[in-house]
Amino acid sequence: MALFADQLVNGCALGALYALFAIGFGLVFATLGILNAAHGTYASAAAIAAYFAVDALGVPFPLALLLGVAAAAVLALAVDQVAFQPLRAQGGGMLGALITSIAAWIVLDNLADDATGHQSLSFPLSSYPSGMIHLGAIAFARMQGWTILAMAAVTVAMHLLIRRSRFGAAMRAVGWNEAAAALSGVNPRAVVSATALLAGATSGLAGVLGAVLTQNVSYTLGEGLMLKGFAAVVVGGYDDVRGAAVAGVALGIIEVMTAQYLSSSLRDGITYALLLGFLLLRPRGLFGSAAFTRA
Numbered sequence: 505m506a507l508f509a510d511q512l513v514n515g516c517a518l519g520a521l522y523a524l525f526a527i528g529f530g531l532v533f534a535t536l537g538i539l540n541a542a543h544g545t546y547a548s549a550a551a552i553a554a555y556f557a558v559d560a561l562g563v564p565f566p567l568a569l570l571l572g573v574a575a576a577a578v579l580a581l582a583v584d585q586v587a588f589q590p591l592r593a594q595g596g597g598m599l600g601a602l603i604t605s606i607a608a609w610i611v612l613d614n615l616a617d618d619a620t621g622h623q624s625l626s627f628p629l630s631s632y633p634s635g636m637i638h639l640g641a642i643a644f645a646r647m648q649g650w651t652i653l654a655m656a657a658v659t660v661a662m663h664l665l666i667r668r669s670r671f672g673a674a675m676r677a678v679g680w681n682e683a684a685a686a687l688s689g690v691n692p693r694a695v696v697s698a699t700a701l702l703a704g705a706t707s708g709l710a711g712v713l714g715a716v717l718t719q720n721v722s723y724t725l726g727e728g729l730m731l732k733g734f735a736a737v738v739v740g741g742y743d744d745v746r747g748a749a750v751a752g753v754a755l756g757i758i759e760v761m762t763a764q765y766l767s768s769s770l771r772d773g774i775t776y777a778l779l780l781g782f783l784l785l786r787p788r789g790l791f792g793s794a795a796f797t798r799a
Contacts (some may be wrong), residue, residue, distance in 0.1 A: 507764075509641070511764050514648070517651050523655050534742050536679075543605075555564055565632040574708075588695075662706075732775065740789050
């Protein structure tokens with residue numbers, strides 16, 4: 505029973521990373537109408553920025569975390585304005601945006617690989633909270649607890665922002681029909697820019713926390729989060745952050761339990777079988793309200 509409880513916590517922490525990433529990824533898809541293949545690079549960039557802040561500058565980890573999140577947010581905004589804004593101005597469709605995002609992904613991945621010297625780095629053990637938390641017979645790493653709490657806080661904050669604020673209403677209006685939103689007094693470009701910043705920051709948070717938990721600061725970090733984050737968005741529903749959070753945590757638990765009780769070689773297979781099943785049987789996801797359309 506103790507082993508099951510330990511693995512349950514491990515699965516929740518891993519799933520919290522997927523959920524954090526999926527929230528930002530789904531936000532971009534729902535509001536900007538972009539299936540952004542470069543989104544994972546924001547997580548890698550945040551982890552690399554935070555690592556160098558700690559290792560080269562001696563910055564305390566909390567501040568390095570904020571710097572990494574800010575770096576990811578700025579990078580996401582820059583990619584949106586340079587790569588996607590010209591397409592929106594010309595009325596380019598989702599296919600053009602997808603191709604453009606793939607090009608950005610390749611460029612940014614190569615830059616991240618060069619920045620890390622073509623190797624996987626890791627945060628110094630003394631640079632972040634590395635102790636253990638004991639709850640009865642259950643023991644888990646302190647950073648796992650912080651990751652789960654961060655995911656819960658971001659999920660609640662994003663849900664309230666999107667569903668209970670004027671900005672959230674403007675965001676939903678732009679996602680539904682940009683032209684109609686502009687006629688009602690919304691500034692679509694400002695909303696899109698703010699959305700890109702929020703999505704990049706959320707991805708960056710997942711990237712820094714994931715780099716600490718997995719001890720992997722490299723371009724491959726974002727690629728792994730991208731694949732599982734996309735699965736969480738599909739399973740949970742792209743237009744509700746609660747669905748992305750629930751699906752992300754569920755995927756993390758399924759992966760860990762599969763590796764522990766079945767076979768580690770099946771963990772990814774089961775995840776993608778679940779993804780395929782939802783695409784076929786319930787493409788709008790658990791919490792999705794309708795099929796995606798973009799005017």
